[in-house]
Amino acid sequence: MTRTRFQHELDRLKQNLLAMAGMSEQAVQRAMEAYGSRDSKVCRLVLTGEASINLAEREIDDLALELLAMQQPMAVDLRFILAGIKINADLERVGDQAVNIAERVMRLITLPPADLPLDLPRTGFLASLMVRQAIEAFVRGDAALARAVLQMDDQVDAMNDEAYVTMSRVMRDTPQYAEQALNLLLISRNLERVADHATNIAEDVIFWVQGANVRHGVQVSTGGS
């Protein structure tokens, strides 16, 4: 493989990851749309869409393996490919979370509607945005944008902690809505995991771009606060 061909294939890896991210993010958005509209047809779209995401994951892994096998990559390319392999796994799991949410919505639809004090669409919006920005950071090689994703994760965590407090109170005080409250809380936790995967992706981007591992609280200078 020539160097030009290698660069071309690296670019293909990036494009495939971008497409994969689009599918995963869309799955989360659809699951939340189904939550809003109580629409089991949209839930089933998410469930059947999982196969395409899984297939895309496998193709990306094969491409990465091929890239590693065909040419001894330079250090910077190696880090890029490794980041791609990890991001791929995280995107697939974002898709899994969308499936979990769709399953919870399927259950909710069978229960009487209950107007409970929890703004899940807001959490869903933030979690989706984190995935999109993490992938944008990857495509652009933008570590500053990746760091912004890390900060958003704290917000989603706080929203999820609040969901625990609010929904366990509903369960205790209005047991007739206990199962509805439980499903809302489980969706909140699924969204929190989507945000965790976005955070992992952002950390992998920073690892690749800066050659610094910011996972687990190791500081990277931002030039600012």
Add this chain to the structure above:
Amino acid sequence: MTRTRFQHELDRLKQNLLAMAGMSEQAVQRAMEAYGSRDSKVCRLVLTGEASINLAEREIDDLALELLAMQQPMAVDLRFILAGIKINADLERVGDQAVNIAERVMRLITLPPADLPLDLPRTGFLASLMVRQAIEAFVRGDAALARAVLQMDDQVDAMNDEAYVTMSRVMRDTPQYAEQALNLLLISRNLERVADHATNIAEDVIFWVQGANVRHGVQVSTGGS
């Protein structure tokens, strides 16, 4: 790097992953021990132990990167290293789940004890066993053992589904125990995720050993049914 040195380093990668697996599995067992004894000291052991697991993860990633950079690996070694990178990420997340369980137990300890009809230690035992067997399958290169792990996952999923039914009934019928039931259900889901990670590891072992990707339902002949 000579070929012998390279093999030696590959072996070191395997040994490090084995040690990492031991730490992650121990974290889950400790969290479940804390659940049984309602002991916040044991919970804190799990919480403080997370840093060591994160450090071990980073060292393994660095070692894998070094192996890929120093010598153009043969296809079989490349698959092994890639499996190692993915297994590493899954083991770290097993540790995360142990932390989540310990946090749930910390909350449970603050609530009045409730004797609820859910055998979480049994689920915990199975999930831990799956992690241990998946790693044994990796160390021995044993695809048959890895496939046994995949089957155990169905059992854990069934136990987790049952936990949903039982605990949502408790919430509805005895709302004074709603929060205890909720925390038990959340622990059940954490254990189900531990089992999922063990499943991912088993799939990576099969990918490496057989050169076949059994992820997402692609069949691998077992010579049996």
